[in-house]
Amino acid sequence: MAAKSQKITGALITKGIQFSGFSSILFVLLIMFFLFYQGIPALFDVPLGDLFSQRWYPIESLYGIVPLILGSLIVTLGASLIAVPFGVITAIYIAEIAPRWLAEIMKPLVELLAGLPSVVLGFLGILIVSPFLRDVLNLPTGLTAFTGSLLLGGIAIPTIVSISEDALKNVPVSYRQGSYALGVTQWQTIWSVTVPAARRGILTAIMLGLGRTIGETMTVMMVTGNAPVMPASFMALFMPIRTMTATIASEMGEVAGGSPHYHVLFFIGLILFLFTLAVNIVVSRISTQQLKRSERILS
Template sequence: MKAQRAALNERIINSLIKLAGYSSIVFVGLILIFLVREGLPALNDVSLKDLFGSRWYPIEGYFGILPLISGSLLVTVGAILIAIPLGIGTAVFLSEFSPSWLRNLLKPIIEVLAGLPSVVLGFLGIQIVAPFFRRFLDLPTGLTAFTGAVLLALISLPTIVSIAEDALNTVPPAYRQGALALGATNWQTAWGVTVPAARSGLLTALMLGIGRSIGETMAVMMVTGNAPVLPSGLNALFLPARTMTATIASEMGEVATGSPHYHVLFFIGIILFLISLVVNLTASSLSLRSRKRAERLLS
């Protein structure tokens, strides 16, 4: 009787897990259908040449989204360049070099920071970070793409550190012990053995951090200056910029439903959806390749 009840419970749990998995796929599909239904009419309202133009000024009928795409890429790439070395370095320190009492203290703090609302970080960015960069770099304004990149790096750091540190901890202790037995130092063991062995998890952490940076809205809307200007040169990093997410958040509430402006905003949402899809597919592909390479080495 107990065995039958346990088998029934197992089937129910398996069914619920499958239902949750299938429902998530259905929800994502419905979101995509809604975006396509509301966004594709933009191709009828605005010519493709004007849609990918260099000027965004909807009041006068200019719907060029290139400044928004380039602004998002500028801020995101800047955040990645800051977050990757800091995130991986912090994860390696926590996993390989820090004493246990320090690790037990810092890990919960990092996980709490991962759940901090982005609007709070945006408020801190306006009050502290932007004025600091304006004075330190002698800029006309502190609301620039660089400020947004720094803030996005701080937002994505807890995610990268937490997942990367978990990936490093899953590396079998025998790997470290074997390297140390061959005469390698702790530093050589960490960067020559542990990090390559955890490559799959580290790539996943980086891709999730990138995804968090691309999809961030409130923080970048508050600290980047929201100027839809096409970047020209490296100095564009220290000038105001506007991202796609900030544009949707700031203009969707005031636009007339069914207007060309309305459809273009949903078209921007389609582009964001595709970028996130590419990032996730790339992460899955790299993770699968690393896992297969590790299995071949072990076999």
């Protein structure tokens, strides 16, 4: 009787897990379908040349989304240049170098920062970071793409640090011991043995961290100036810009349903979705290749 009960319980748990997995896939497909359903009509409402032009001014039926795409790319690239090296190096310090008592303090603090609401970070950006950068860099305004990159980098760093540190901790101790037995120094062991062995986890951490920056809305709305200006040079990093997420958030509540403006906003959301999906696919393929390479080396 007990064996039969355990068998039924195991079957129910298995079915529940399968249902959860299929539900997740179904939800993603439904979101994709809805974005396509509401976004594709923009290609018929607005000529393709106008849609990918350089001016966004919906009041005059100007729906050029190129400044919005470039604004998002600039902020995301800037955030990645800040978050990736700083986050990975911090994770290496916590996992490999810091004394145990210090690591036990730093790790919870980093994870606490990961839960900081983005609106609070944006508020601090307006009050502190923006005026500071304006005065130090002698800029007309501190609400720039660079300010957004700094704050988005701050949002991504805790995620990168936490997951990368876990990946480094999961590297077998025998790897390090074998390296030390050959007379290799600690730093050489870290860069030549530990980090390559944890590469898949570190790539996953970077992907998840940058995923937060790509989809972040409130912070960039508050600190980037929210101006849909076409970036013309490197100095655009120190000028106000507007991202795709900020455009959707600031205009979707006031747009008429079914209008060209409405469909273009959904088309922007579709681009964001496809961009995020592409990043995940690329990183997944890289991780798979690294896993196969590691298996070949170990075999």
